[in-house]
Amino acid sequence: MKAPSVNVARAIAPVVALLVLQGCSRPPPPQTADDKGPEAAAATPAPVGKAGFSPYTARSYPTRVYWGDQHLHTSWSPDAVGAGTRVGPEEALRFARGEEIVSSTGIPVKLARPLDWLAVSDHSDAMGIMSEVIAGNPKLMTDPVLKRWNKQMNADAQQAYAAVLEGIAMQGKGQLPTPMKDPAVALDMWHKMTAIMEGYNDPGRFTAFIAYEWTSNYGGGNNLHRNVIYRDGKALADQLSPLTTFVSENPEDLWKWMQSYEQRTGGKLLAIPHNGNLSNGLMFATTTFKGDPITREWAETRARYEPLYEITQGKGTSEQHPSLAPSDEFAQFEIWDKGNLNVVPKKPGMIQFEYAREALKNGLAIEARVGANPFKFGMAGGTDNHTGLTTAEEDNFFGKFPSSEPSPERWSENAFNFEGRTIKGWELGASGYTGVWATANTREALWDAMQRKEVYGTTGPRITVRLFGGFEFQAQDARTRDLAAVGYAKGVPMGGDLSRAPAGKSPTFLVAAMKDPLSGNLDRIQIVKGWVDAKGATREKVYDVVWSQAERRKPGKDGRLPSVGNTVDLATGTWRNTIGDPELVTVWKDPEFDPAQRAFYYARVIEIPTPRWTLLDSLRFGVKMGPEVPMTLQERAYTSPIWYSPS
Amino acid sequence: MILRVGSGAAIAVRIMAFSALVLPGPGIACGFHGNPAVGALNIAYPNALWVRTAVWQAQLEGVLGRPAAEAPSDPFAARVALARRYRAASDRFAALREDLAEGGAKHGTPSFTVLLIGPMLWSRFELTGDDYRLQVHAEGAAPGDVVLITDEPVLEVLADGRMPVSRAIDLGLVRLYGKPSDVSAVTAALDSWRPAPPNLKRTS
Numbered sequence: 025m026k027a028p029s030v031n032v033a034r035a036i037a038p039v040v041a042l043l044v045l046q047g048c049s050r051p052p053p054p055q056t057a058d059d060k061g062p063e064a065a066a067a068t069p070a071p072v073g074k075a076g077f078s079p080y081t082a083r084s085y086p087t088r089v090y091w092g093d094q095h096l097h098t099s100w101s102p103d104a105v106g107a108g109t110r111v112g113p114e115e116a117l118r119f120a121r122g123e124e125i126v127s128s129t130g131i132p133v134k135l136a137r138p139l140d141w142l143a144v145s146d147h148s149d150a151m152g153i154m155s156e157v158i159a160g161n162p163k164l165m166t167d168p169v170l171k172r173w174n175k176q177m178n179a180d181a182q183q184a185y186a187a188v189l190e191g192i193a194m195q196g197k198g199q200l201p202t203p204m205k206d207p208a209v210a211l212d213m214w215h216k217m218t219a220i221m222e223g224y225n226d227p228g229r230f231t232a233f234i235a236y237e238w239t240s241n242y243g244g245g246n247n248l249h250r251n252v253i254y255r256d257g258k259a260l261a262d263q264l265s266p267l268t269t270f271v272s273e274n275p276e277d278l279w280k281w282m283q284s285y286e287q288r289t290g291g292k293l294l295a296i297p298h299n300g301n302l303s304n305g306l307m308f309a310t311t312t313f314k315g316d317p318i319t320r321e322w323a324e325t326r327a328r329y330e331p332l333y334e335i336t337q338g339k340g341t342s343e344q345h346p347s348l349a350p351s352d353e354f355a356q357f358e359i360w361d362k363g364n365l366n367v368v369p370k371k372p373g374m375i376q377f378e379y380a381r382e383a384l385k386n387g388l389a390i391e392a393r394v395g396a397n398p399f400k401f402g403m404a405g406g407t408d409n410h411t412g413l414t415t416a417e418e419d420n421f422f423g424k425f426p427s428s429e430p431s432p433e434r435w436s437e438n439a440f441n442f443e444g445r446t447i448k449g450w451e452l453g454a455s456g457y458t459g460v461w462a463t464a465n466t467r468e469a470l471w472d473a474m475q476r477k478e479v480y481g482t483t484g485p486r487i488t489v490r491l492f493g494g495f496e497f498q499a500q501d502a503r504t505r506d507l508a509a510v511g512y513a514k515g516v517p518m519g520g521d522l523s524r525a526p527a528g529k530s531p532t533f534l535v536a537a538m539k540d541p542l543s544g545n546l547d548r549i550q551i552v553k554g555w556v557d558a559k560g561a562t563r564e565k566v567y568d569v570v571w572s573q574a575e576r577r578k579p580g581k582d583g584r585l586p587s588v589g590n591t592v593d594l595a596t597g598t599w600r601n602t603i604g605d606p607e608l609v610t611v612w613k614d615p616e617f618d619p620a621q622r623a624f625y626y627a628r629v630i631e632i633p634t635p636r637w638t639l640l641d642s643l644r645f646g647v648k649m650g651p652e653v654p655m656t657l658q659e660r661a662y663t664s665p666i667w668y669s670p671s
Numbered sequence: 672m673i674l675r676v677g678s679g680a681a682i683a684v685r686i687m688a689f690s691a692l693v694l695p696g697p698g699i700a701c702g703f704h705g706n707p708a709v710g711a712l713n714i715a716y717p718n719a720l721w722v723r724t725a726v727w728q729a730q731l732e733g734v735l736g737r738p739a740a741e742a743p744s745d746p747f748a749a750r751v752a753l754a755r756r757y758r759a760a761s762d763r764f765a766a767l768r769e770d771l772a773e774g775g776a777k778h779g780t781p782s783f784t785v786l787l788i789g790p791m792l793w794s795r796f797e798l799t800g801d802d803y804r805l806q807v808h809a810e811g812a813a814p815g816d817v818v819l820i821t822d823e824p825v826l827e828v829l830a831d832g833r834m835p836v837s838r839a840i841d842l843g844l845v846r847l848y849g850k851p852s853d854v855s856a857v858t859a860a861l862d863s864w865r866p867a868p869p870n871l872k873r874t875s
Contacts, residue, residue, distance in 0.1 A: 105710075105714060106710050106711060107710035108709065108710030108711070108712065108713030108714070108719075108720050109710075109713075110713055110714075110717070110718070128713060128720060129720045129721060129723060129724045130718060130720065130721030130724045130725065130843070131724055154714070179814075180814060180815070180849075181715045181716050181812075181818060181848050181849075182715075182811065182812045182813070182814055182816065182818065183814065184714070184715040185711060185712065185714075185715035185716065185811070185812075186811070188711040188714050188715055189711050192711060425710070426710060426713065426720055427709070427710070429724075430724075431723060431724065431727050432727050432730075432731075432738075433727075645727070645731065646731075646737075
């Protein structure tokens with residue numbers, strides 16, 4: 025453990041400037057004779073000359089974080105519509121933009137704050153097909169079953185209900201009528217979807233990404249889903265029908281499809297793998313899909329097309345499993361480890377290939393072996409809600425399906441039930457969002473930031489966090505007014521690379537975070553380091569690098585910080601920001617650096633405890649939940665890593 | 672991939688575990704016996720799921736009684752409790768059939784089917800001559816039926832005469848589907864239903 029290298033209170037003013045956001049602040053800290061304070065640390069104004077007067081005219085780096093959800097389903101996803109979702113893509117976009125709508129269970133709903141962007145990622149398999157059956161798409165009406173369904177759905181509700189049930193049953197058995205898998209039909213639907221996205225995309229104000237989810241449940245529920253995000257608009261996106269699992273369940277085929285799209289259209293795509301906790305050991309397997317050894321080409325292809333990973337969403341968090349990091353006191357967080365998507369139980373040895381930190385470590389080891397890192401990804405968050413409602417806040421949680429939209433019973437009902445193997449409603453998480461450091465709110469700027477991994481995931485709160493790595497950061501850099509300018513000038517942002525450490529130098533990191541104005545104060549910032557040691561073994565360590573109330577919280581003999589405490593009032597569902605700090609910033613230097621060893625570093629920002637949605641539900645509905653149900657949580661943000669390579 | 676989801680289905684799933692032992696009647700359409708496919712209702716019967724929300728909101732506001740304590744954890748006790756609920760629903764439907772027949776509300780009233788959305792229990796009131804034939808635990812609605820979607824706590828207050836049907840409709844506790852003229856006829860017939868309060872009920 026390392027003591028905080030910068031006094032927290034002194035650092036507040038530069039953090040505010042760094043983050044370029046409104047936020048809470050404390051009174052200016054007292055200054056001492058040898059402490060000239062943050063104002064004095066600001067750059068001395070240069071004489072006015074050819075550069076003009078404004079210091080910001082040539083600035084090219086991102087100064088704003090744009091918030092969004094890269095994983096949302098609407099009534100165009102077959103499983104969503106089968107579960108009763110009536111909110112379609114247009115309503116979902118309006119909701120994300122901040123409008124009030126009515127949920128599928130009849131509840132008015134609105135976000136506390138609008139989002140800046142949204143990727144509606146409906147399943148590509150039979151996307152929106154139900155409406156085409158109703159409309160009588162001629163390509164579908166060649167099939168007698170679909171023709172009958174069309175008649176039933178246009179007859180009366182009773183017949184429509186029978187048709188819907190029959191369709192659900194046939195899909196569950198994988199026996200959908202062949203025309204429903206017809207690429208030509210899929211292309212028709214895709215064109216309608218891209219038209220909707222185009223209509224709501226408002227460059228500079230709100231970005232509506234063209235996207236879909238490729239939904240491989242290989243082997244019976246082993247979740248290998250990927251969200252495919254387009255940099256492009258309708259003109260390019262329309263040229264190819266999205267890949268479906270009717271064609272292939274192999275992620276390698278998805279990469280080939282992406283390559284084909286890019287070659288044909290000149291466009292650009294990236295894919296974000298679903299959180300891996302439901303893959304039963306397959307998401308980050310250290311072999312190819314067919315079980316062959318990973319080659320350099322394979323690793324480069326995966327890294328190219330999958331620059332991000334969904335580290336948190338409603339079905340749990342996949343940063344690190346507590347059994348893989350027993351000393352990580354914050355690893356036990358919204359863990360789903362019973363089985364795969366069909367709740368088929370896990371076997372020993374699966375978990376280690378499902379979590380981000382393990383994958384990042386294994387990626388280093390593979391890179392040492394084949395010359396490329398297949399798991400070189402940044403961190404994203406999403407909801408994966410199937411309600412059309414991108415809600416990730418604890419006090420505004422509308423569940424995963426209509427069945428888990430607000431009700432007194434949702435906590436105790438089965439969120440999933442596969443042949444008696446169940447996940448309870450209370451296990452769903454109100455998570456998460458992705459923060460993107462981009463130069464503008466456009467498809468191009470946001471996508472480019474995603475590709476360069478200058479993004480981070482949160483479990484819902486809009487915590488603002490910056491991470492820079494370099495070899496020259498000094499303590500006083502954390503006290504400069506324009507901290508980002510220093511960060512970019514002396515280092516690389518999250519998602520970047522460091523290499524060939526100068527002799528005698530260790531990596532240094534400038535890290536700063538500011539609380540979500542509507543959420544809890546910050547407990548601490550941690551740097552998570554992973555590396556490959558001299559023997560080729562993967563290692564990890566979590567450092568507390570700066571923490572709140574540092575004047576009274578000192579690490580114990582075991583190196584652990586005392587708990588920040590807990591102000592949550594279980595009787596009222598409220599908390600007080602009398603603990604924690606609104607902002608934290610420091611410069612941290614790796615104390616155990618070996619320039620010959622590959623490593624990665626990412627920041628984890630931990631909030632103070634706040635009420636979980638279950639506590640708020642118990643109070644709203646007057647229900648008593650069982651002792652197994654968590655009532656508070658410590659929300660968090662995970663930055664994309666910065667990698668170090670000796671060569 | 673279709674997920675089997677919870678909601679009212681949860682009650683049904685619990686019930687179906689033992690239903691074959693305690694319940695009469697045919698079919699798998701009822702959630703007392705099998706997959707209720709609650710979600711599909713929202714498509715075929717637009718906004719059917721709003722009834723569930725209206726019910727819990729009415730319970731929170733005191734318009735409807737709060738649900739009883741948690742279902743017993745003991746499996747046998749749970750079966751007994753669920754069987755009692757089924758019996759109570761059946762008795763209320765029987766009383767409704769009788770009152771409708773006695774009140775002459777059948778004139779011009781089409782057949783209708785009631786769905787209790789919690790347990791997904793379909794019950795059909797089929798007009799046969801000058802009487803209704805009641806089939807509790809039907810497989811579903813018949814073509815042309817008016818479909819009335821509600822839930823157990825609502826049926827309880829309707830059957831006890833504590834709330835007229837029109838009020839329940841206004842509160843979203845009952846939603847009707849069908850041809851507008853048929854819906855109007857059924858609504859009028861049901862609204863004339865004035866069951867005696869529980870303390871004045873005749874015994875049988």
